[in-house]
Amino acid sequence: MPRPHPKEFRDDVVAVARRGEAPVAEIAKDFGISESCLRNWLPRADVEDGHRPGTPTQESAELRELRRRNRLLEQENEVLRRAAAYLSQANLPGNDVPARVRSSPRTGSPSR
Numbered sequence: 124m125p126r127p128h129p130k131e132f133r134d135d136v137v138a139v140a141r142r143g144e145a146p147v148a149e150i151a152k153d154f155g156i157s158e159s160c161l162r163n164w165l166p167r168a169d170v171e172d173g174h175r176p177g178t179p180t181q182e183s184a185e186l187r188e189l190r191r192r193n194r195l196l197e198q199e200n201e202v203l204r205r206a207a208a209y210l211s212q213a214n215l216p217g218n219d220v221p222a223r224v225r226s227s228p229r230t231g232s233p234s235r
Contacts, residue, residue, distance in 0.1 A: 128156070136161060137168040 132154075140150050140161060151161040170177035178186070 133164050134168070137164050140165060 136150065136154050136156065139145075139154075140147055145153075147161055147165075148158045151158040154161075166175065167180075169175035171179050
């Protein structure tokens with residue numbers, strides 16, 4: 124996959140295309156990019172500039188990062204919830220003897 128063009132380059136090409144002084148195909152050829160590439164850049168630039176509804180690139184990246192962070196926090200919360208449940212079981216009345224010292228219900232001997 125080819126490297127993306129720098130943002131400044133894209134902005135310049137879109138600005139020239141918006142002036143409407145030449146067809147999109149000619150502008151794309153002059154700048155050495157494909158016509159489809161320029162046709163993709165134009166609506167994306169409209170969203171970025173607020174001329175069209177949609178989610179700007181920076182906002183999309185921030186949203187992706189927040190979703191990733193939220194998943195991680197939910198996982199950490201689940202681990203803490205399970206640890207709290209485990210520890211609360213150990214503190215129930217009658218559970219003052221550690222589990223490995225308690226006698227086995229089948230043999231009556233300490234379990235190991």
